[in-house]
Amino acid sequence: MTALAKHFGQHVALEGLSMTIEPGEFVALLGPSGCGKSTTLRLLAGFETPDHGEIYLGDQRLSSAQMQVPPEQRRMGMVFQSYALWPHLSVAGNVDYPLRVQKVASSERRRRVEAVLARVDMTAMAGRYPRELSGGQRQRVALARCLVSQPAVILLDEPLANLDRHLRASMEDYFRDFHRETGTTMVYVTHDQDEAMALADRVAVMQAGRLKQFATPETLYHQPVDVDVARFIGQGSIVHLTRAAAGEWLTGSEAQRLSDQGRARGFVRPQHVVTGVEGGLPAQVERCIFRGERHVLSLRLADGQSLTAYSAAAQPSGSRTGVAIERLWGLEAGEREVKGADARASAG
Amino acid sequence: MAATVMMRGLPRLGPALLFVPALLICLLPVGQLLIEALLATLAAPAEWRDSPLFEVLTSTTTWRATGHSLYTTALGTLISVVLGMLFAFALALTDLRGRRALVICFMLPMMIPPQVTALAWLQLFGPASTLLITLGIAPALGAPQPLYSAEGIALLLGIQHAPMVFLALRASLAELPAELVEAARLSGAAPRTVWRTVILPLCAPGLIAGTAIAAIAALGNFGIPAMLGIPVGYYTLPTLIYQQLAGFGTGVLDRVASLALLMTALVGVGIWLQHHLLARRDYRLGGQGARALTLATGHWRWPLTLMLWAILALILVAPLMALISTSLVPAFGMGLDWQHLSLAAYQEMFTRQAVTARAFTNSLWLAGSAAVVLVALTLPLAWQLARRRSRVLGVCAALFDVPFALPGVVLAIACIMVFSRPLPIIEYSLYGTLGIIFIAYLSRFLVVALKPLHSAFVQLDPGLEEAARLAGAGPMRRLWDILLPLVAPAAMAGGLLVFLSAVNELTVSALLWSAGNETLGVLIFNLDDGGDSVLASAVAVVTVAMVVALMGALELMARRLPKGVLPWQQ
Structure with a gap:
């Protein structure tokens, strides 16, 4: 058609x-x-x-x-x-x-x-x-x-x-x-x-x-085309980046450049977020939910953005940790997001 | 390729063309009436003082009859509202025993034709009442018949149309969730406050609608004021039209058309008033699926039940007993005893009198063929109406209501205006034949057949038909194989309802009948008018038996019908 x-x-x-x-x-x-x-x-x-x-x-x-x-x-x-x-x-x-x-x-x-x-x-x-x-x-x-x-x-x-x-x-x-x-x-x-x-x-x-x-x-799961699809498929976090990276994987130090000032977005799966990293991005544990085979952590970064991560051990809410992102998928701006502004979007 | 492909415009229009004959049947007469009456006035504006409309509007006879109409309508509607409210609240909101039987008995007066109601009540009162003579409590000879009065007309109008108020109000009450009352009680309202602040305001729409329907029906009623008013010279608008037409023939068609226009205007005012009052009262919440409100009557249960049955005994059983006893005496004015019990009237009805046999044949034939034709016509109409969400078809559906909503006399006058001239091309005049009554019935009762079928199609899953399309079935095939078996009960019910309405019809046929073309309604009216109350009663008893049998037949198929088809059911 x-x-x-x-x-x-x-x-x-x-x-x-x-x-x-x-x-x-x-x-x-x-x-x-x-x-x-x-x-x-x-x-x-x-x-x-x-x-x-x-x-x-x-x-x-x-x-x-x-x-x-x-x-x-x-x-x-x-x-x-x-x-x-x-x-x-x-x-x-x-x-x-x-x-x-x-x-x-x-x-x-x-x-x-x-x-x-x-x-x-x-x-x-x-x-x-x-x-x-x-x-x-x-x-x-x-x-x-x-x-x-x-x-x-x-x-x-x-x-x-x-x-x-x-x-x-x-x-x-x-x-x-x-x-x-x-x-x-x-x-x-x-x-x-x-x-x-x-x-x-x-x-x-x-x-x-x-x-x-x-x-x-x-x-669809790994490489959603934009914010809307990522949000609909779920099970991950949408973060703001300092540089545009639509349609490509970011790894290593490139993947750590998060900023709530950035206009570009990226999508992070919880399995790609490592906690307890010395010298990683500073984050605070907001919630820790027991899901049987693992704990699901809701993290808040220093600039106010949130991330979801998995952890084998429970971590008390309010505790601090260092975070590293193994890989991150760059998104195109979704239609609704063209106006920009509303930060801290998280799905999953 | 061309054979497999339909061009885009055609499939959209095809079956919808069926609306043309239906609209013609429904609108041609009424439209003709409005146009002619207005043209007669507008064509010669200089001589407007000579126009029939002006003449009618300045005649004291007109305004006296209008006054009578308004008085009997107002008083009758008041009685309808009181009775209807009492039964609606008692039967829809409480835990009384035997509510179903009470509902059916209360609905019966609406299904019994008005001329029969009037005849039955006439047999209940007055010095010649068989029942009163038998019981030894008849008034002295020469005492007046109390029902020959404005109040007598109003009383019977009230009883006849009380079920309409009841139905509309009960529909409102059925949607009243128990939680609303419970929330009010928890907010600290005493039971009486709950009635005043929650229940009554919420059922106001139903009450207003029911009152309007009852008032419009009372205004257009012909049978009751004809039987109770004409003998003492008390004319309402419908009986005035009848009297003028019967007295002066079609020569006064212009004048009676103007009277019909006046009635149409009064009905219009009524409908406008109803819309105005309902406009800001749409309280429907929709899709709550909540428990219906049921009030416990406690130790009031038996007194209340007894009172309802006592009222029914008075308004239904007593007149019917009077009717039956009159039909069983050898001569009018005698008491009933076992030695003189006589079936002579029934014998005469079926064997000796040519006119009764003819009226039965005419009415059964008219009603039967109207039912068959209307079901066949409305089946595809209802199908299209339910499938296409088109504005134009929606307007058509509303127009089908017009000949049913207008008073019967108006429709009858309209039919005379269209059909008194020979039809074009075939040069044949329907006036003075059964044909004109038949067409009037088609026009009036089309909507009666349409409604049950329409609700059946609306409640049918559209997927059933779409699945048949994908299976390769064309429109007629789908209608025949899939849809018809599924809507057959509704079609049957529609046909029976048309038959029930048409077989006892008086208002339209009173103006359209001619010698040899009497209907049952006309027969009862004429027999009573000629003083043969015994034979009239016998015919009326047979009529009532027919109504009860048809209602019974519909009741038996109630479970297989879509909701809201049977007027006496929830």
């Missing part, structure tokens, strides 16, 4: 979004609610029409400002947040429906429904109705229903949002295995960064209708 834009009245839902998804890739659209990720998914499915931009599936143009391929002809499958199982049809009836509409011969239909129900371990439930199923079972029926017509792309709209934590973890594994075995292209919308990082080949972080960064989970 290129330069997609969608406006709802005055409200800009999506602006200048361009991305290319490879066949067989598992992509997560990640962002806070209202960032435009669901709108993107609905544009892909064809439920919304873009104001600008185009969507291609392979060589076929699906959407542009002039023309639309209707959803029923797009070869896309979707798992809805509410699952959207038809309550008046049985499990088999739900899965069979796309084939029935596409006028597939009935012997072929029976074979494919059986195969796909076996694929999601729901063969025993074929005669049940959606109201008789648990959340996880409904989820699997919804998946089977979109698999049965062998779509080119499967769209998933926060599919785990309505499940409890335990079931979430097992469905996460299920999706991962499923993707590995079928090799279907999947686009997965979520607001949970852990879920996105755990599942996707690549994650698209979105904010306020714009694509911020589109990269592998590792790159």
Whole structure:
């Protein structure tokens, strides 16, 4: 898709979004609610029409400002947040429906429904109705229903949002295995960064209708593009630097040049902060929280900036220590930060 | 490629074109009325003193009838408010036993057609009352019938429309979270202070809305003032229109159109007043999911329950008993005893009288086909209305309300104005046929069919339809395979509600009927007018039985209906 834009009245839902998804890739659209990720998914499915931009599936143009391929002809499958199982049809009836509409011969239909129900371990439930199923079972029926017509792309709209934590973890594994075995292209919308990082080949972080960064989970974690992405992914500290270093690693003495006067920003992971260093940056321990395998320290530097660090041993709050930073990732200024000023931002 | 791709403009418009016939049915008559009446005045401004509007507005008959209308409406609405408040507070806020039965019985007067209510009450009082004679407490012959008076009209209007106040108020009370009262008590307010400072102010919107609905309904009511006022020459605006049209024919169409315009203006003032009063009173908090407020009645429980049942016995059971007993005597004015119990009236109704059989056939046929046509028409309308958040469609939805909100006589006059001339091209006049009544019913009851379907579609997860789209199903396929089975109960309920309203309808058909085209409502009115109270009562009893049976049928499917479809349910 290129330069997609969608406006709802005055409200800009999506602006200048361009991305290319490879066949067989598992992509997560990640962002806070209202960032435009669901709108993107609905544009892909064809439920919304873009104001600008185009969507291609392979060589076929699906959407542009002039023309639309209707959803029923797009070869896309979707798992809805509410699952959207038809309550008046049985499990088999739900899965069979796309084939029935596409006028597939009935012997072929029976074979494919059986195969796909076996694929999601729901063969025993074929005669049940959606109201008789648990959340996880409904989820699997919804998946089977979109698999049965062998779509080119499967769209998933926060599919785990309505499940409890335990079931979430097992469905996460299920999706991962499923993707590995079928090799279907999947686009997965979520607001949970852990879920996105755990599942996707690549994650698209979105904010306020714009694509911020589109990269592998590792790159996102270690090399967030700007302050907003760093803050959203979390688990680290954003610090002010004396010199701009956007998009590069700083190590050694370069990494120690923090100053609340600096306009440039950097991102420090707690595992890269070493405490108890003689001659290091002077810092005071503000809080020390026990997290089982380690202690998490909140440190305050002399110039007022804060840092998060790990420590094997507890350190009483109020105690002083010397800090060294092993490596630091330079950030571009986030949009909201252009105005500057507000210091002491810390995430994680 | 071209076959697989829809151009952008078309899919947006396609199904929405269905709104055109619906709007035509709803707005053509009423629009025509307004335009013609205004044009008649404006076309010749020099002779404005000769215009029918001026003539009507300067006539003392008009203002006497307006005065009567306002007096009976005001007094009737007061009675509605008192009764409605009593039942709403007692049934929505307390822990009384048997509240469901009380609600259904209290709602019944609204579902019984006004001409039947009036007939039943007439059988309850007066020297010829079968019930009073049987009980030996009838007044002496020649004593006046107390209901033939302004106050009698007001009393019946009050009872007929009390359920409207009740419903609106109960809706307000149901949203009142118990925490608000508990917080007030903890702040140090005594129970009486809580009522004055928390409960009453918070249910004011419901009370205002209910009062407005009841007042507008009372103003437009035809059956009650026709049965109780016309015999003694007491005319309200609707009965004045009826009397002029019945007496002078369509020659006075300009004059009655002006009267209809005057009524429309009065309704407009009422609606404006309601909006003005409600404007700064939107207290909805939304999405709290809190416990509903329930007050313990303690040792007042039984006295209160008894009082409510006693009131119902008086306003519902007694008139119905009077109606039934009149229908069972061999001749009007006799008492009821086991030797003389007679089903002659019922026999006559179904076998001997051609006019009764015809009226039954006409009404059942009209109501049945109106129900079927309206459900078929509103099904796609409701679907589009729920799916597209378009301003234009929102305005259309509001316009569908107009023929239902306006008094029935206004709609009837409007239909006469449009259809008294032969239709263009086919040169066929609907006036004087059942066709004109049928079109008036379509116009009036469209919204009755639309509302349940609309709320069913709104409560349906849009994903269900989108999933079917992705499965490859086109619009008609989706409507048939997915949506129709899911909204079928609501469609059924809408159809039954249309049938229930249309089969007993009097106001519109009273002005549009002609010999051979009587409806049930007209039949009861004419029989009573001609002095045949026994046969009229028998027909009325059958009518009430039909209402109760239909309500029972709807009650049976209540569990499968979207919330708010059945008027007598929460």
